[in-house]
Amino acid sequence: MGRKRIIDYLLALVIVISLNFFLPRLLPGDPLLSIYGEDALITMTPEAKVELTRRMGLDKPLWEQFFNYLSGIVKGDLGYSYYFQGPVLDLLLGALPWTLLLTGLALIISTLIGFILGVESGWRKGRLADQGLLTGFMFLNGFPDLVIGLFLLLLFGVVLGLFPLGGAMTPYSQLTGVSLLLDVLHHLFLPLSALVLTEIASCYLLTRTTVVTLLEEPFILTARAKGIKPKNIRYRHVGRNSLLPIVTRTGVRLGRLFTGALFIETIFAYPGMGLLIYRAILGRDFPLIQGVFFLVAVVILLINFFVELIYPRIDPRVKNNAY
Amino acid sequence: MAFLFFLIGRGAFVRNRLTTFLLILIFSLFIFSACNSNPQVYTIADTTGDWGFPAPFTHYNRGPGYVRMSLIFDTLLWKDETGNLVGALAKDWEYIEEEKAFIFQLRPGVKWHDGEYFTASDVVFTFSYLKKHPYSWVDTGVVKEVVALNDEEVKVYLEKDYAPFIVNVAGTMPILPEHIYQNIDNPLEYTEEDALIGTGPFKLVDYNKEQGTYLYERNDNYYLGQPKVERLRFIKLNEQMIPQAILRGEVNAGPVPPEMIDTFKEKGYTVLISDYNWNAKLKFNLRQEPFSDLRFRQAIAYGIDREKLVNISQRGHGLEGNPGFIPPDSPWYYPEVEQYEYNPEKARELLKEMGYGGETLKLELLTSARFSSDAELIKNDLEKIGISLEIRVLDDKTVDARTQEWAFQMVLSGHGGLGGDPQFVNNMVLGGSFHSARYHSNQELKELLEKQLTIIDVSERKEVLAQIQKIYAEDLPALTLYYPNSYQVRDNQVNLYYTLGGLASGIPVPLNKLSFIE
Numbered sequence: 001m002g003r004k005r006i007i008d009y010l011l012a013l014v015i016v017i018s019l020n021f022f023l024p025r026l027l028p029g030d031p032l033l034s035i036y037g038e039d040a041l042i043t044m045t046p047e048a049k050v051e052l053t054r055r056m057g058l059d060k061p062l063w064e065q066f067f068n069y070l071s072g073i074v075k076g077d078l079g080y081s082y083y084f085q086g087p088v089l090d091l092l093l094g095a096l097p098w099t100l101l102l103t104g105l106a107l108i109i110s111t112l113i114g115f116i117l118g119v120e121s122g123w124r125k126g127r128l129a130d131q132g133l134l135t136g137f138m139f140l141n142g143f144p145d146l147v148i149g150l151f152l153l154l155l156f157g158v159v160l161g162l163f164p165l166g167g168a169m170t171p172y173s174q175l176t177g178v179s180l181l182l183d184v185l186h187h188l189f190l191p192l193s194a195l196v197l198t199e200i201a202s203c204y205l206l207t208r209t210t211v212v213t214l215l216e217e218p219f220i221l222t223a224r225a226k227g228i229k230p231k232n233i234r235y236r237h238v239g240r241n242s243l244l245p246i247v248t249r250t251g252v253r254l255g256r257l258f259t260g261a262l263f264i265e266t267i268f269a270y271p272g273m274g275l276l277i278y279r280a281i282l283g284r285d286f287p288l289i290q291g292v293f294f295l296v297a298v299v300i301l302l303i304n305f306f307v308e309l310i311y312p313r314i315d316p317r318v319k320n321n322a323y
Numbered sequence: 324m325a326f327l328f329f330l331i332g333r334g335a336f337v338r339n340r341l342t343t344f345l346l347i348l349i350f351s352l353f354i355f356s357a358c359n360s361n362p363q364v365y366t367i368a369d370t371t372g373d374w375g376f377p378a379p380f381t382h383y384n385r386g387p388g389y390v391r392m393s394l395i396f397d398t399l400l401w402k403d404e405t406g407n408l409v410g411a412l413a414k415d416w417e418y419i420e421e422e423k424a425f426i427f428q429l430r431p432g433v434k435w436h437d438g439e440y441f442t443a444s445d446v447v448f449t450f451s452y453l454k455k456h457p458y459s460w461v462d463t464g465v466v467k468e469v470v471a472l473n474d475e476e477v478k479v480y481l482e483k484d485y486a487p488f489i490v491n492v493a494g495t496m497p498i499l500p501e502h503i504y505q506n507i508d509n510p511l512e513y514t515e516e517d518a519l520i521g522t523g524p525f526k527l528v529d530y531n532k533e534q535g536t537y538l539y540e541r542n543d544n545y546y547l548g549q550p551k552v553e554r555l556r557f558i559k560l561n562e563q564m565i566p567q568a569i570l571r572g573e574v575n576a577g578p579v580p581p582e583m584i585d586t587f588k589e590k591g592y593t594v595l596i597s598d599y600n601w602n603a604k605l606k607f608n609l610r611q612e613p614f615s616d617l618r619f620r621q622a623i624a625y626g627i628d629r630e631k632l633v634n635i636s637q638r639g640h641g642l643e644g645n646p647g648f649i650p651p652d653s654p655w656y657y658p659e660v661e662q663y664e665y666n667p668e669k670a671r672e673l674l675k676e677m678g679y680g681g682e683t684l685k686l687e688l689l690t691s692a693r694f695s696s697d698a699e700l701i702k703n704d705l706e707k708i709g710i711s712l713e714i715r716v717l718d719d720k721t722v723d724a725r726t727q728e729w730a731f732q733m734v735l736s737g738h739g740g741l742g743g744d745p746q747f748v749n750n751m752v753l754g755g756s757f758h759s760a761r762y763h764s765n766q767e768l769k770e771l772l773e774k775q776l777t778i779i780d781v782s783e784r785k786e787v788l789a790q791i792q793k794i795y796a797e798d799l800p801a802l803t804l805y806y807p808n809s810y811q812v813r814d815n816q817v818n819l820y821y822t823l824g825g826l827a828s829g830i831p832v833p834l835n836k837l838s839f840i841e
Contacts, residue, residue, distance in 0.1 A: 027720065084373075084532075085381050085511060094533045158567050165564040165573075171536040172364070172529065172556055269372070269561045271533040284720065 005308075009301055016297040017073070021066050024289045027281075069290065078294065079287030083279065088291035091276060098168055099260040099272040102188065106195035106261075107253055114200045115246055118207025119239050125212050134208070141201035146263040149194035153267060156190060163190050166269035191268040195261055199253075206249060210242035243314050251307040255300035259292070365552040365817055367834065368568060368577035372535015372559025377527060378518040379497045380510035384459050386830035391557070393827065394539060394836050395436075396497035396521035399427055399446070400489070403837055406654070406823035408489065411547075412441065412498055412522065413477075416489075418779050423467075424480045425493070431475055433546045435500050436520045443471035448501035450479070456510050460828060461496040484777040486784060487744040495827040497521070524550045524836050535559035541839075550839040551817060569812055576813035576833075581640040587812045595813065597821050599642055599650035599806035600831040601739040603632075603697060606801045608732050609762055613684075618673045620799040624663035626670035626708040627701055633805045636696040640810075644803035647792035648741075648748060653824065655745045657789035660796035670708040683711045689726070690735040691719045697804065698735055726757035741806075743829025745788055746776060752800055760800030768794045 053059050057068065072079055078088035117133060124130040140148075157163045164170070168187050175183050214220065215238065223233050260274030273292065280288035374388035375381055377395060382388035401411040410416075413427035433441040450469040453461060465488060467480040481488060500520050507513050519527050524547070525539035537557040541550040560568055566583050568574040569592070579587065584594045605623070607614035614620065629643045645651055647660040674680070690698045695716055702712040717725070719736075726734050738758040740747045749772045751759050763769065771791050778784040811833050813819050821833045 080512075083383065085375060085383070086514075086532075091532075098533060153564070157564070161571075165568050166560045167536075167558065168534060171531075171534060171558050172538045172554075267561055269370075269535075269559045269564070271535070 009305060013297070013301060016301075017070070017294065020290050020293045020297065021069055024284070024286050025062070027284060073294065078291035081280075081285055081288040081291075083283040083285040084288065088287050091288060092273075092291055092295060095260070095271060095273045095276045096258070098270065099274070100257060102191055102264070102270060102272060103195065103257045103261055105188075106192055106199060107250065107257060109192075110196045110199035111203050111246065111250055111253075113196070114203025115207050115239075117200075118204045119211055119234060119242065121204070122208040122211025122215070122242075123234050123238070125215070130208075133204070137201040137204050140197060141205065143198070144263070145194055145198040145261065146267065148197050149191065149264050149267045152190050152194050163187075166267075168271055187268075187270075191261075191264050191270050194264055194267075203246065203249065206245055207242055210245055211238055214238050214241050240314070244311070247307060247310060247314060251303050254303045255296065258296050258299050363553040364556050365554070366556045366558060366574045366576075368558050368560045368565045368574040370559065370562050370565070370578070372557075373532050376514045376518075376530055376532075377537065378510070378514070379458060379499065380456065381512075381514055381518070386826075386832050389460055389830055390826060390832045390834050391537060392497065393523070394525040394555070395519055395523045395527060396499075397523050398496055398498065398827070399493045401494060401837065402490075402822050402824070402826060402835070404820050404822060404835065408494055409837075412446075413493070416493070420484075420779070422480065423482075423484055424478050425488070426472070427477045427479070427493070429475045429477065430546055433522055434544060435502075435522055436526050436542060437500075437503075437517070439500065439502055441498075441500075441522055442474045443477045444474075445498055445501045446477045447471050448505065449496065449499045452499060452504055453496065458496070461492055463492060463496070466492070484779060486776055486779050487746040489779075490744045491746070491828045522546070524839055525555055528554070545840070547837075548840045551841065552839060555839075566812070569814070572814075575816055576811060576819055579810055579812045581638065581808070581810055584810050584812070592812050592814055595811040595819065595821055595833045597809045597811075597831050597833075598652050598742060598823055598825070599808075600742040600825055600829065601737060602644060602648075602650070602741060602806050603694065603735065603737040603804045604644075604758075604801050605701075605804055606726065606734045606736070606760060608729055609760065609764075609800070610729055611732065613677060613679070614732065616677060617798060618677050620802070621663070622670040622673035622677075622708065623705070623710075624799055624802050625666045625673070626710070627704050627802075627804070628665040629804055630665065631704075632697055632700055635700060637805060637807050641805045641807040644805050646796040646799065646802065648751070648795050648801075648803055649745065649788070649792055650741050650806050653741065653745075655785060655788045657785075657792040659789075660793050662796075667704075667707045674709060679709065683709050685711050685713065687713045687715060687732045688735060689715050689717065689722055689731045689733070691722045692716055693719075694735045694737070701735070723757050735804075739831065740829055742823075742825030742831060743827075745784075747829075748772065748788070748791060748795075749776065752795070762798070762800035765794060765798055768798065 050059075057065060060068075069079065076089075078092070080086070081088050081091055084091055121130045121133045153163075153165070157165050164187050169175075169180070169184050170187075173183065220233065220237060223237050228237075258273060259277060260272040262274035262278055264270065265272045265274040276288070277292050279285075280292065369387065371387070373383075374385065374391050375383035377388070377391040379392055379396060382392045397411045399411060399413040400408045400416065403409050410430065412430055412433060414430045415428040416425055418425050427446070429441075429443055429446070435441055447469045450463060450466055453463050465482050465485045467482045469480070470478045472478055479488075479493075498521075503517050503520055504510070507518065510518070524542050524545040526542055528538040528540050530537050535557075536559065537555075539555040541553055541555075543549055558574070560574070560577070562578070562580070565574065565577040566579045566587070569577055569579070569587075570590070579594075588594055605627075607620055607623075609615050624646060633639065633641045633643050642651065645656070645660070646663050647657060649656045651658070674684070688698055688701065695714070698712075698714045698716070702714060705712050722734065722736055725731050726736070736758075738751075740750075750756070752762050753759070753769065753772060755761065768791065771787055771794070775784055775787045775791065778787060809831075811819075811821075813833075817838055819833050819838050820835065821831065822835045825831045826835055
């Protein structure tokens with residue numbers, strides 16, 4: 001990767017940071033009002049309002065706010081959330097582990113299962129198993145996570161009573177060690193299943209299509225002619241070659257990990273980034289909005305960078321610019 | 324869900340033993356791990372969960388944040404179920420008119436959670452601390468001087484006669500421990516354990532921001548008596564799941580949708596109905612023709628069937644708006660004002676008088692999505708009186724911003740705060756916020772509003788408020804369409820209730836700490 005590429009990345013970062021600062025400020029609505037709410041503002045004196053505006057730095061000219069923001073980032077300080085009254089970094093670090101546990105596991109499981117089923121199904125193109133899977137996933141692909149989540153919650157949580165109705169752990173159960181872990185898994189199961197079921201279909205469909213195309217390629221015919229075992233052809237030849245689009249897709253998804261899953265988090269009252277972002281936008285909490293988007297932007301740029309590094313290892317043709 | 328079994332089946336089909344094994348393992352683990360609940364814990368659920376670290380300066384600036392703080396910190400006075408102020412840290416109080424001063428007799432022998440005695444100097448300290456560090460729920464601007472007469476008496480001098488002081492300051496301001504807060508320079512960012520030392524009935528055991536949970540334990544030495552429950556727990560649940568959790572006994576109290584209240588009543592639960600603290604309001608751009616004409620606003624009031632709005636858009640769960648603005652369950656309500664019963668005939672006459680007889684008048688109504696069914700009903704009603712309404716639905720914040728800048732013709736939005744001290748009428752008529760009508764053209768109304776704030780005597784103040792409501796209904800700076808209900812359900816362990824007029828300065832949350840005291 002040449003110096004030019006690195007400059008490209010830096011340039012993208014600068015643009016992202018600037019947009020990140022200015023865009024939320026274009027939203028209509030007074031942050032003071034959104035933060036303090038009408039209940040408090042109804043009794044608030046003009047002097048108190050001025051004092052609060054000053055405290056939040058909202059009275060400073062825009063360029064000065066921008067400068068403070070930049071120098072903060074350099075120092076690793078993402079600012080102070082108006083609404084949550086805490087450092088943005090702490091808020092992000094508080095929500096991130098739960099989000100990564102939920103969306104990270106969902107991504108890994110759905111990609112693994114989707115890929116394996118995709119290869120197997122494409123290999124058996126036209127047969128009953130393939131038709132069954134294809135129909136099933138096409139059907140599933142039409143449902144948003146919201147619907148699947150509600151369905152799972154109603155059936156397993158409400159009707160059968162096998163799973164808790166929400167949250168990430170039983171509050172104040174004084175559980176420790178293995179029983180705590182089991183409790184966390186117990187709470188995780190339904191939201192995780194909902195996300196896996198939503199994501200699995202697109203991975204499966206993508207893999208299957210790639211596999212079906214690849215099977216027509218001459219190098220597969222050659223491999224068969226050489227007498228290589230079908231299982232080896234399936235994964236070493238077809239499987240490996242169909243990885244490329246999956247890696248791209250997973251790279252894109254990885255960036256989204258950090259933004260959480262708003263609907264699933266809402267339905268299952270699961271703590272995470274999705275709800276944090278949602279509340280930040282509703283409250284016009286500029287520092288928090290900026291903090292979240294800064295984090296997401298940096299992560300996406302990093303992932304892109306790594307995906308570019310990984311490509312040549314999966315497919316040497318990329319390195320030779322033959323693609 | 325058949326799909327999941329299908330998936331497991333397929334797992335075997337791909338001979339991926341590991342996946343199959345893991346799935347079966349996870350499944351069996353879940354079936355064996357069961358929830359346990361402790362009977363001595365009283366659990367309250369809500370949909371937001373996190374309302375901030377429950378110290379006075381760090382809770383979020385919303386009612387439920389204040390309420391979580393109020394379990395730990397006491398005020399001088401506090402409201403009981405009927406909204407009457409009863410003594411908390413002060414056991415008695417009086418107003419000395421000549422000196423414009425309140426004298427509070429403090430309760431002797433009260434201890435802070437750390438064992439120190441509470442004294443008059445804590446009260447004096449709190450007033451001076453709040454001058455330095457403004458607390459958004461309490462405006463102490465009217466306080467001139469605070470003096471401790473002795474350990475058990477405090478005298479508060481006001482700049483002027485100011486009626487809202489008693490509820491909005493004495494009944495809302497949490498008293499801080501001087502021996503702790505004198506060392507805290509930045510209370511907004513201070514979240515150490517000792518920031519939570521109060522005199523209240525509960526102490527905080529744990530607060531978890533991410534999970535949105537709180538655990539309190541009772542203060543056995545509470546001066547009004549030992550709280551009934553050992554532990555109090557707040558948890559976060561999705562709106563639709565709260566009724567289920569209550570029925571299962573996992574939660575003792577929480578909000579429920581109106582459709583479910585009958586089910587709960589049948590099963591012997593208590594349904595709490597909120598008072599009419601919030602209103603949906605139609606506002607006019609008083610700087611523009613034809614809205615600046617009184618007759619036009621009256622025509623609109625006659626032309627909108629407010630009862631229909633309650634029955635259709637609120638499915639009957641609410642109360643028709645009072646043109647005098649103050650909700651009918653308020654002690655300050657005055658019923659004998661013009662009611663504007665639905666009368667399209669009269670509305671058309673008024674419009675004709677203004678010269679809008681012939682062609683249809685085209686107007687724009689700005690609103691946000693939550694009011695869109697109301698807007699449609701209003702559009703239908705106004706069509707009958709010759710007004711063609713174009714509805715523009717925008718996001719809440721945008722609607723508010725445009726209202727603030729007078730960039731609208733009519734706006735349909737809503738606000739709360741109707742429960743507390745009737746100072747809110749001043750803020751909603753003369754105030755500068757976009758919720759306010761910003762109506763300054765009636766000098767008499769203006770003077771009466773200013774006067775009502777200075778009358779300490781309740782019955783005298785009620786008379787002035789009656790006049791204010793009469794003029795308000797006549798002038799219609801804005802038109803209240805309805806007051807919606809909201810519901811909470813509880814089991815019968817603890818007598819939770821909505822405090823009439825709202826807690827402290829008017830918070831409509833059914834969690835008064837006095838519920839836990841015998």
